[in-house]
Amino acid sequence: MSRSDYEVVIGLEVHAELSTKTKIFCSCPTEFGGDPNTHTCPVCMAMPGALPVLNEKVVEYAVKAGLATNCEISRDSKNDRKNYFYPDLPKSYQISQFDKPLCEHGYVEIEDDEGNLKKVRILRIHIEEDAGKLNHNEFGGGSLVDLNRAGVPLIETVSEPDLRSAKEAENYLRKLKSIFEYIEVSDCKMQEGSLRADVNVSVHKPGTPFGTRTEMKNMNSFRSIVRAIEYEIDRQIDVIEDGGVIEQETLRWDDVSGRTFSMRDKEDAQDYRYFPDPDLVAIRLPEDYIEEIRKNLPELPESRKERYTSEYGLSEKDANLLTASKYMSNLFEGANKICNNPKAVANWLLSDISRILNEKEMEPEQIPFTAEQLAKMIELIEKGTISSAIGKKVITELFENPKDPEEIIKEKGWIQISDEGAIKEVVMKILEANPQSVSDFKAGKDKALGFLVGQAMKETRGQANPQMLNKMFLEELNK
Amino acid sequence: MNITELTVHELKDKLASKELTVSEITKAYVDRINEKESEVGAFVTTYCDEAISKAKEIEEKVNSGEIKGELAGIPIGIKDNINVKGAKTTCSSKMLENFVSPYDATVTEKLNAENLINLGKLNMDEFAMGGSTEHSAFHNTQNPWNLNCVPGGSSGGSAAAVAAGMVPWALGSDTGGSIRQPASFCGVVGLKPTYGLVSRYGLVAFASSLDQIGPITKDVEDCAMLLNIITGHDEKDTTSENIEKVDYTKVLKNDVKGLRIGVPKEFYAEGINEEVKAKLEEAIAKYKELGAEVEEFSLDVAKYSLASYYIIACAEASSNLGRFDGIRYGYRTENYTNLRELFRNSRSEGFGEEVKRRIMLGTYVLSSGYYDAYYKKAQQVRTLVRSEFNKAFEKYDVIITPTSPVVAFETGSKSNNPLEMYLADICTVSVNIAGLPGISIPCGVDSNGMPVGMQIIGNRFEESTILNAAYTYEQATKFRDNYKPEFKGGAE
Amino acid sequence: MKVSKEEVMHIAKLANLNLRDEEIDKFTTNLEDILNFADIVNNAPVEGLTESFGVNENYNVFRKDEIKVFEDNEALLQNAPEKDRNMFKIPKVIQ
Incomplete structure (x- = not known):
């Protein structure tokens, strides 16, 4: 059995930071950088008693993204809490959307491996908040929490498992990136982390049910996404070929070693206990609101x-x-x-x-x-x-x-030599040095002209005007 | 004249007529705190010195005309789950024992705008979970009517401080009865506003869809005055309603003729103390005498409400209290070598037992496999309760029930059985589940001289109706003229 | 409705609580009692009723996308149990 006996199934969860001026639930700036914890307030620092208020631009941008990816926009939507503990998540819950995302059932078109157009279905796009950042403390040991990024708005775009190769996954991601850039909802800078993708990969033999999938995180360039997928496909096939089973798990891609590592601590049970956030009221988008956005979508x-x-x-x-x-x-x-x-x-x-x-x-x-x-x-x-x-x-x-x-x-000093006298000088010099080419040309070998012009360009380090050279060589040769 | 026995509207008149000065009033309350606080234990933090200098400052500004406002310089006490910038907000928890708030709650800003003087932060059940203030991590609060008894809770410190005359009025918060029940136990007036009438911004959340801040006062007029101050739309709280402001002091007509009162018989059935029932019946008879139309009816929602309440409140609490993780503020264990131990030990050592129990219950009902059976069902019950109340309010202007099935009980007598404790909230929680306004006013005392509270429930945003109903009864019966807390019992 | 000790331990983990043995026993009993009582929601006549996530009729309450800087940044860090270079210090987290 070899790799070609397996079909690869890939789905992407793409997080794009929205380019709003302020955070999703408070009025702090979203600007990248800044001294640690200076773009913060009681809300994004989860001070006791502080309450979130949804940024209207976040809804607008998500609807834009949905319309640009052929999604249906939900008339009725809400925010839910996803509960888990992590030091970069100050409330110990992330405000996200669970069963009523803003956008559903869309698609984008990409080029598949054969060069044909292919529809990749989008399951949903929802809004949520970003987490803070953990910095390694190089002096005092331990880690340091910076909450400047906490509460920066994100849209998460979840594809159906319609991708069949690393290249298709890359094409899909490039397509999304390009769309989000066009409609100006995100600047999609992978190197700054404003565009991130989690990749679900499974393999199976054609005609059999989908295999168990693993989820990979922490890829921050197109190159590392392609590498990670290729690595994971090979790993999964190896495991299966050796008679093993794929475990459903979350993996961390390490770009330096070119390997994936298991991420979740087994002791940490995952049960996010989603429930509607009682601090935020329902979102009900009227038809004319959606139409207004549709009308004003930039050129795609x-x-x-x-x-x-x-x-x-x-x-x-x-x-x-x-x-x-x-x-x-x-x-x-x-x-x-x-x-x-x-x-x-x-x-x-x-x-x-x-x-x-x-x-x-x-x-x-x-x-x-x-x-x-x-x-x-x-x-x-x-x-x-x-x-x-x-x-x-x-x-x-x-x-x-x-x-x-x-x-x-x-x-x-790269200005082109267009002075007739100077050009002539070069032409004469080259003709003199290449009598063979001269006779070749006269014998009907047109190619010889190209060689002579090339020699003249070399002589002038590319600065001679090629049209003039051509013309002058012809004049001399036809004399 | 005993200043600390005056109501705020009386103080206001005496300030206006220059019979009293701001400093005199503040001084009187500080003296009263010095006299009674050791017996009652209503405060977590007092700001006596600060209050006295603040009083001087305000007095000067009032005299120079820099500040106007007829309530400028009136002291107040604030439940210790409401943020006041630069002051500690402990929620009576070890978790927040040293937490200094970086910001003002919206209601605090409103108090400041009126130039009220903060006398201190008032004791409560930890994170507002409980009905006796015995779940404060710091100390119990005693009931001024009988120092061996609890003041109720969770706003027990607020109700006891008002009853003991240590503050002229106070703010409490009410999630399932936490203003009304202690008001009832302490013989004072407590109002839980319609959900959305008062901003929750800066109130440390227990259960976000149920919590409301409200006044605890000596009488109904004061209640209307304090409600005037704290209501109003707030852009920082999306659940705050954008409705026109009402002057609640203008709705006190002292007239209930033709008022349609519904008396839900299920609220007077099993589990209600006979003396409490008898006092309520007297009160209802009084209303008839005053010209109201009284009718008994069936409102069989109390038990469903109570079950639904504990599911929803604990679910929300389990999530709301996640932020207490020992990282940015609050208690941090000394006993950790890694992140997990830091989280678990800080939370386990920082929270008291009742808080942990409710976090456990809330986590359970939200966890995978149980969500539909509990949380989802509870939210459907909520719809049911709302629609039952809607039906009732088609027929009645107000609904009258006991505030609590019992009067204040002895400290230490009940805290061992959590379910029994939860069942005691049976009369109040429906009001929170349906988001309605409810007021508790005293309607007499039992054979031991302990106050009995009557709850008047109104339709959404009908604070005017219940305040007028309460005021009219109060004017006709003059509870405060007849009964006073006597600080019985206490240290042997 | 029976609540097992194992379930209580699982829930404690989710809630990030570290319970002592006697607390586990106690909470197991408490949870069972309370849930048995709360189970009456399953007998309530709620067929066909929607869920009320709150009692609020508000919807579409949004904020303008305008920057407001919180003026007292220092106060936001004053309660930190441990901090370093304006960040919250925690034990080393391997990501």
């Missing part, structure tokens, strides 16, 4: 994609890639507005810039330069001030030290 990736192919003549594939990230898409639109050259902008973003992102394991939102800077670079190529070869160097430089491309090329 699907519609942008449509526009990119019809208006800008981009290929389906390129349009898809560009719109996958709102940041990338905004960069595209911003740059194009200035330089009015959609194909060039798309090319730069999808080739050189994407390659560098990959190499650096960066997400598009971490691109350090602006749309203006990108557009300027493209205009410099159009004007002939620099060659595309120099353009590539400018992009690399923009990642390191983002500033006006004109300044970059001045500083670096």
Whole structure:
């Protein structure tokens, strides 16, 4: 038996921090950072007698997220208490939603492993509060509790177990991230923990019932999610192949060792004793409230994609890639507005810039330069001030030290040689040094021209104007 | 003139006529505390020195015209589960023995806005769980009518302090009778407002869907005055109702002609002390005499209410008291090496037995497998109780019952059997379950001279109706003119 | 309705209470007594009735998304049994 004999079943629980100004149940700022315990008040510190009041924006953002993922919005909803003890949970219960989530029964479309469109069903989206943070105390021993994050609003999106591979799981998560970014409900920064995913994985042989699933936590990048799923699939298959049984448990992914570890202390019985929070009254959303939000939803990736192919003549594939990230898409639109050259902008973003992102394991939102800077670079190529070869160097430089491309090329001395005399000098030098190529060309081998131009570019370290080189070589060769 | 025997409306008049000064009043109460507190034990913390300097400050400001307000400088006592910034809020628990509140409850802000003077924080059953104040982690409170008896509870300190004249009035809280029952035991007036009339922000939660803060006073007019101060919509409490404010002193008409009174016979059946029953019958006869229309009817909800009450209250409490974990505030055990021991030992050592019992019960009824049989059913019973009361209020303006089946009992005589103790709440809990207003006023004393309380229940937000009914009876019978606590018994 | 000692111990764990043996025995009896009494809710004529989670008719009570800074941050930490660099100190937690 091998891995290919098993079918993999994956479901995701995705937590996204909402980008509201204040916390879900109190008026403290949600801003990331800040000295420990300074973004706190009696409510989020769970002082005796303090009471929660729901932030209206949290409801609005959750409804937005629900509408953007094709969910039904509940007319009747409520908040429930999930009771458990942990030092980062000051009330010893989390206010969440149990049996009446705000949004239910949605779906998003992703590309499956064969490249076909696939619907991934969303079971529910509900609102809840984030916990605080435990810091390791490097001096005095013990741990230290910081409650700045306690009460930051989250939406939890629970998928049905519709995903069949790590790649699909990644595509699904990227899709959600992109949607939430588009509708501006979350900034979805995985590195800051504002987007987190718990992954349920099970394996079974086709035609048999689903296997027992394990839940993995603590993955904080797309890469670690893919790795964790791959690891867990292999682990489960190994266990089964060795005649063992999978235990339903929660696992912690350790990125350093590339392994999962059992998380829950066996002695801690889990029984959350959900019940409706008596401090908070019911949520009843009228039709016109929901319609108003639906009407004002920002443009979603699907519609942008449509526009990119019809208006800008981009290929389906390129349009898809560009719109996958709102940041990338905004960069595209911003740059194009200035330089009015959609194909060039798309090319730069999808080739050189994407390659560098990959190499650096960066997400598009971490691109350090602006749309203006990108557009300027493209205009410099159009004007002939620099060659595309120099353009590539400018992009690399923009990642390191983002500033006006004109300044970059001045500083670096990368301005294209467009002076006819200088170009001629180079052309003559190269022709002299390569008599073989000259005769090849004359014998009808057109390729020889390319070689000669290449040599001239090398000679000028990419700074010669390629069109002028071409023209001048032809003139000389045809003499 | 004995200042501490005056009601607040009398004090107010004497302040207005300059017969008395703010300092004189505060001084009189401080003296009374010094005289009686050792016998009664109503306080957890007193603020006598602070009160005297505060009185001076207010007096100057009143004289200079900087503050107006006819109640400025009147002292008050506050149950020790209501937060006052910078003061301890102990809930009479070892858990919060040293807890200094970082903020004011909404009602505290309202008292401050009137420039009332806080004389101290009043003793209670730990976390408001109990009906005798014997469950205070610090000390018992004695009933001023008989020092060998309990003052009732959980607001026993508040009721005893008012009865003993150590405060002119006080705030209590009522989850299942915790204002009305001690008021009844101590021969004073106690009102539990309609759920949502008074903000709960800053009241340490026992059972969130039942808790209400309310006044404990010497007479009905004072009750109306204090209710005026503490009511009002609060954005910090989503269960606080946004309704127009009523001036409750204006509704005291001294007239019950045509008032339709329902007398639910189940509340006068088994378990009700005969003398209590007899006093209630006299009171009802009085109402007839005053022109009210009285009718007996059946309201068979008391037992269901009581069961439902203990399920809901304990379930909510088990969750509300989770925050006492020894991390951010409150008692922390010395006996721990890891987090679990820190949690468990802090909670086990910090909570008293009754609190632990209720946390256990509440955890049980919410736990998987029992939720539907208990918690869910109890919430359905709640719907039933509400609809039964709704039906009753179609026919009657008020419902009259005993406040408690018994009068104040001897300290130490009852605390061994929890179920028996819970059954004693039979007359009061329905009111909380249905979220209605209820007032307890004295309607005589039994053969041992212990006060008997009458409960008048109104429809939601009908505080005006029950206050007028209570006022009219009070004016006709003048309980305070005829009976006074005598501080009988006590140290042999 | 019978409550077992094991159940009481399980409930104590959920409630994070550490009960002594005699407390376990006592609470087992108490819980059984009280639950037997409370069981009458199951005889109440409540068929078809909805649950009242509160008695409040309010709904949609929301707060505006406006920052209000709590002014006395120091007071929020003054009751901490143990603190370090403005954080609550607890025994080491392995996450």
